[in-house]
Amino acid sequence: MELRHLRYFIALAEELSFTAAAQRLHISQPPLSQQIRDLEHELGTVLFLRTSRKVMLTEAGTAFLAHARSIMASAELAATQVKAIGQGMTGALNVAATGSMLLGPLAALMAEYQRRFPAIVIGLHEMAPDAQLTALLTRAVDVSFLRLPPADAELTRETAWREPVGVFLPAGHRLAGRGAIALSELSEDGHVFLRLRDSTFADYLRKCCIEAGFMPRITQQVIEAYSLTSLVAAGFGVALAPRSVSALSRPEVIYRDLVPPAPAADVSMVYARDQSPVLTRFLSFARRFLAEWRAKQ
Structure with missing residues (x-):
């Protein structure tokens, strides 16, 4: 049994007309009739009573309709969830920073990201800088905001904002x-x-x-x-x-x-090279948000 069989069955059960169901499915009647016969053969029972004038669900067909709708709904939900995960629209994002980072644009960035993507669960982890690097390398966190992070071949860093x-x-x-x-x-x-x-x-x-x-x-x-x-x-x-x-x-x-030239306190976004879809979407969003923030300073 395939999802196609269930989709055809539901269309016919709701239309109670091979002509109308075929039009709804954008197929011709013969393939529809064949798929329904195949389904009935696999289930070992008749799902529809067919006469020259009408099509009716049998008792077994009525019972099967509820299950078919439930299965199709579950399949659609699974597809939607998997697609959302793949596009970085749902999942979890763990951010590491020192508490003082929230005095800059980081708090506003995370709040706006949460508003735009409410299905993402954001975790903020306050850590000392060296602990943040360890957490990044062990994948305990996805992205860290650090001042002058040391170079590491496994990590990528890019300037988030500049500060004196x-x-x-x-x-x-x-x-x-x-x-x-x-x-x-x-x-x-x-x-x-x-x-x-x-x-x-x-x-x-x-x-x-x-x-x-x-x-x-x-x-x-x-x-x-x-x-x-x-x-x-x-x-x-x-x-x-x-x-x-x-x-x-x-x-x-x-x-x-x-007095210039003063020391710099520039902040970098630091993250692992192998990015999850959620992290990829966050980084893209953060770049746009921070560019707009800098333009207003």
Whole structure:
């Protein structure tokens, strides 16, 4: 028994006319009659009573109609679901990022993606940068948003958005009245840093300080950027941070840009080379969304 047999049977059962059913199926009557005979032969029972004037379902035919409709509905649902999965319209997407990434366009990107593709289940996983790379390589997550990710032959990276680095200062700092500050002017201060062992971005900032003529005196190291302002306010020193993190500023802490050329805090989308349909669709959507976001900045 094939789905074709069921489709022909349902058409005839609903039309109760070989002529009308054949027209509905866009075939001639002889093939329709033959398919119905084949189905009845396979089932070992008569499904239709045929007279010169009309066609009627038998009791067996009436019972079989409900099953045939159910089978066809299940087959259509399966085809629709498989097609949706293949086109990246349904499934799961796991995104890794540090919490501070949500201060930029990432939160809005994910919200709009969820609105456009409600059948996709999105999981956001807050992780330290090195943990994100491990999760990508083990396929625990699909895409990660990282600042200055290290090169890896198994991973692809592309710029998501660009962002400069500035500095958090205590409100009473000697440079607080400046509009912009040269990195070299922070050589005498203690520095609160992102944890060096977790972050290539933190290591990059340290190298920028060295290039500016000083080795930063690191007083504390933190995992998340939103911890920086609390420690700066408490008097542990100053903190270099991406501009988006300035949204976390508080009365006793101020944020100032650095004099160009300032360190960059550019964010990359990082993902495995073998992409699922869901990831392929997300990346395409993200590129368009972020391009529009950049145009508005």
